[in-house]
Amino acid sequence: RAGKTGTNIVLYPPRDERNIRQLEKRAGIEFKRVGAPQPKDIIRACADDACHSLSLVSDEAKEHFRDSARRLLEEYAPEEALAAALAQISGHTDIKQRSLLSSQPGFTTWAIKLDRPCAGKAVVRRLLASGLDPNVVGAMRGLTMFEDMTGAAFDMPVEFNDAVENDWTGIKGDMERLDELPPLKMDMNNRNNYDNNRGGGGRNGYGRNRNGGGGG
Incomplete structure (x- = not known):
């Protein structure tokens, strides 16, 4: 700001996507969309901090814990105990997966990747319905198209991860669990982009329909 250069980090809920797009247009800039930090990333940072904190413990304080340390080493392997x-110490005794799209706990973000652009969400839903159990497809949330329309990202409750990974039988797309978000085409008409609506697709699941409209 005020003529200074640097990195600007913006945290916003999905409903403010329209405002972010308008800001980019007015300012002539483009933000790189980054999903919420995943537990493994947070834990890695916390573990580094915890390791550093060990060097701050005085020898006198350590003496009060040596007996407990010996008992632990009798019960556990050294690496497991540490x-x-x-x-x-880091406060991470239980790990919960979070969505890259919404940051909601208990969800995993997946992507279906196609070999060429498609007409929109309705096409992707048809492809998913053709290769996954209806109960799995019904649990899907937040379907969002890639910016280049060659696939889509979506959230799935963690209890369906095995079904998505092992039961996918679609022949027109590859299924992948995402560690980071690709460039996405945000839906300006959907305030939270976390819908589960249905729609129709084009011929062979890829083209536009006869009325000239694509799925979306």
Whole structure:
């Protein structure tokens, strides 16, 4: 700001996507969309902090814990005991998967990748319905097209991860669990982009329909 250069980080809910797009247009800039930090990334940073904090413990303080340390080493392997201690110190004794799209806990973000652009969401839903159990497809949330329309990202409750990974039988797309978000085409008409609506697709699931409209 005020003529200074640097990196600007913006945190916003999906409903403000329209405002962010308008800001980019007015300012002549483009933000890189980054999903919410995943537990493994947060834990890695916390583990580094916990390791550093060990060097701050005085020798006098350590003496009060030596008996407990010996008892732990009699019960656990050294690496297991230290890993558990670091987890407790960092406050991460239980790991919950979070969505890259919405940051909601208990969801995993997946992507279906196509070999060429398609007409829109309705096409992707048809492809998913052709290769996954209806109950799995019904649990899908937040379907969002790639910016180049060659696929889409979506959220799935973690209890369906095995079904998505092992049961996918679609022949027109590859299924992949995402670690980071690709460039996405945000839906300006959907305030939270976390819908589960249905729609029709074009011929062979890729082209536009006869009325000239694509799925979306």
